[in-house]
Amino acid sequence: MTRIDGKALSNTIKGEIAAEVKRISMSQQRPPHLAAVLVGDDPASAVYVRNKVTSCEKIGFESTLIKKRESTTEEELLEIVRELNEDKDVDGFIVQLPLPKHINEHRITLAIDPNKDVDGFHPTNFGKMAQGLPTFLPATPFGIMTMLDRYNIEIQGKNCVVLGRSNIVGTPISILLSRKAKPGNATVTLCHSRTKNLEEYTRKADVIVIALGIPNYLKADMVKEGVVIIDVGINRIEAPERKSGYKLVGDADFDEVAPKCSFITPVPGGVGPMTVTSLLTNTLQSYKNTFKIQ
Numbered sequence: 001m002t003r004i005d006g007k008a009l010s011n012t013i014k015g016e017i018a019a020e021v022k023r024i025s026m027s028q029q030r031p032p033h034l035a036a037v038l039v040g041d042d043p044a045s046a047v048y049v050r051n052k053v054t055s056c057e058k059i060g061f062e063s064t065l066i067k068k069r070e071s072t073t074e075e076e077l078l079e080i081v082r083e084l085n086e087d088k089d090v091d092g093f094i095v096q097l098p099l100p101k102h103i104n105e106h107r108i109t110l111a112i113d114p115n116k117d118v119d120g121f122h123p124t125n126f127g128k129m130a131q132g133l134p135t136f137l138p139a140t141p142f143g144i145m146t147m148l149d150r151y152n153i154e155i156q157g158k159n160c161v162v163l164g165r166s167n168i169v170g171t172p173i174s175i176l177l178s179r180k181a182k183p184g185n186a187t188v189t190l191c192h193s194r195t196k197n198l199e200e201y202t203r204k205a206d207v208i209v210i211a212l213g214i215p216n217y218l219k220a221d222m223v224k225e226g227v228v229i230i231d232v233g234i235n236r237i238e239a240p241e242r243k244s245g246y247k248l249v250g251d252a253d254f255d256e257v258a259p260k261c262s263f264i265t266p267v268p269g270g271v272g273p274m275t276v277t278s279l280l281t282n283t284l285q286s287y288k289n290t291f292k293i294q
Contacts (some may be wrong), residue, residue: 001258001259001261001262001263001264002151002262002263002264003263003264003265003266004147004151004230004263004264004265004266004270005266005269005270006143006147006265006266006269006270006271006272006273006274007269007273009146009147009150009273009274009277010273010274010276010277011273013146013277013281014055014058014059014277014280017059017277017280017281017284018058018059018060020284021059021060021061021284022060024288024291024293025060028291030062030089031060031061031062032060032061032062032091032283032284032286032287033061033062033063033064033089033090033091033092033283033287034052034056034061034062034063034064034090034091034092034093034094034118034279034280034283035063035064035065035066035084035087035090035092035093035094036049036052036053036063036064036065036066036093036094036096037066037068037077037080037081037084037093037094037095037096038065038066038067038068038096039068039069039070039072039077039095039096039099039100039103040068040069040070040072040099040100041070042098045096045097045098048096048276049065049096051276052094052276052279052280053065055276055277055280056280059280061280061283064090066080068080070100071100072100072103073102073103074102074103074104074107074108077095077099077103077108078107078108078111081095081108081111081112082111084116085111085112085113085116090116091116091118091283091286091287091290092116092117092118092136092282092283092286092287093112093116093118094118094119094279095108095109095112097168109121109122109123110122110123114136115286115289116286117136118136118139118279118282118283118286119136119138119139119279119282120135120136120137120138120139120142120172120282121138121167121168125137126138126167126172129172129175129176130175132179132180132181136282136285136286137172137176137278137282138168138169138172139275139276139278139279139282140168140169140173140211140232140271140274140275140278141169141172141173141176142278142281142282143271143274143275143277143278144173144176144209144230144232144271144274145173145176145177145183146274146277146278147230147265147271147274148183148230149182149183151263153183153207153228153263154183155177155183155184155185155186155206155207156182156183156184156185156186157185157186157187158186158187158206158207159186159187159189159204159205159206159207160177160178160186160187160188160189160205160206160207160208160209161188161189161191161201161202161204161205161207161208161209162174162177162188162189162190162191162208162209162211163191163192163198163202163208163209163210163211163212163217163218163251164191164192164210164211164212164213164232165190165192166211169209169211169232170190170192170209170211171190173209173211174188174190177207177209186207189201189205199221199222202218202222202223203222203223203224204224205223205224205227206226206227206228207227207228207229207230208223208227208228208229208230208252209230209232210229210230210231210232210233210250210251210252211232211233211251212233212251213233213235213251214233214235214251215233215235215237215249215250215251216249216250216251216252216253216256217233217251217252217253218231218251218252218253218257219253219256219257220253220256220257220259220260222257223257223260223261224260225260226260226261226262227257227260227261227262228261228262228263228264229252229257229261229263229264229265230265230270230271231250231251231252231254231264231265231266231267231270231271232250232251232271233249233250233251233252233267234248234250234267234268234272235248235249235250235251236248237249248267248268249267250265250266250267250270252264254266254267
């Protein structure tokens with residue numbers, strides 16, 4: 001069993017990005033610039049955005065964090081998006097999800113300039129991805145594909161099962177796994193809450209990507225020997241024995257399924273760090289697009 005070390009791989013790729021930024025920024029007037037908009041006080045979102053800002057600083061990016069109150073109106077947020085769209089010194093930006101319930105997330109996503117949509121959520125970028133055209137890939141699926149590539153995990157012709165059909169992870173990763181590319185060319189089954197006899201699919205799977213948000217859902221009797229498991233779930237559960245009172249676990253029961261795996265991502269330290277790295281990669285590409293750098 002090989003643990004796919006997302007943290008170590010993320011640090012390696014950040015080093016590669018930093019070297020490229022140092023090389024190309026010397027001939028430009030400014031470094032790449034990523035902005036993040038955070039509305040409200042969701043703790044998980046705050047940590048995620050802080051990690052993005054810290055990562056920017058380490059690799060030579062400029063970063064801007066725009067924090068707004070929970071009571072910020074949809075129109076006020078749309079105005080912030082408009083200003084970022086028009087700011088020529090900002091290469092890419094993200095509006096951290098989830099947003100407060102009174103704000104329509106779909107409307108905000110549609111308002112983002114696709115050329116600055118480094119989260120890869122805009123329908124224009126999603127459509128290009130589906131057709132195999134160059135575009136910004138959604139950060140988490142992009143990170144998963146990078147891990148498969150860097151660990152030389154062959155998925156061509158393999159039976160891949162994706163658990164979860166969200167627009168952020170499940171649906172886009174199912175498309176990427178099946179594309180005519182490397183890695184790719186897999187036969188993909190997309191399962192969800194309405195799938196009957198789900199275990200019948202997972203027991204036949206060579207690769208499982210699980211993004212359900214249910215702690216320790218995937219058990220040993222649901223998978224076969226040699227399976228590859230990519231666990232996207234990050235769940236906080238009570239752990240009285242720990243000082244913090246909680247611990248983070250994935251959607252797969254790691255202790256149960258790991259002995260049967262050929263490769264598996266741990267939680268934490270697996271997919272999570274690669275999501276941030278993918279966002280930085282997209283921002284660098286946007287910067288290169290702006291200055292027409294090969």
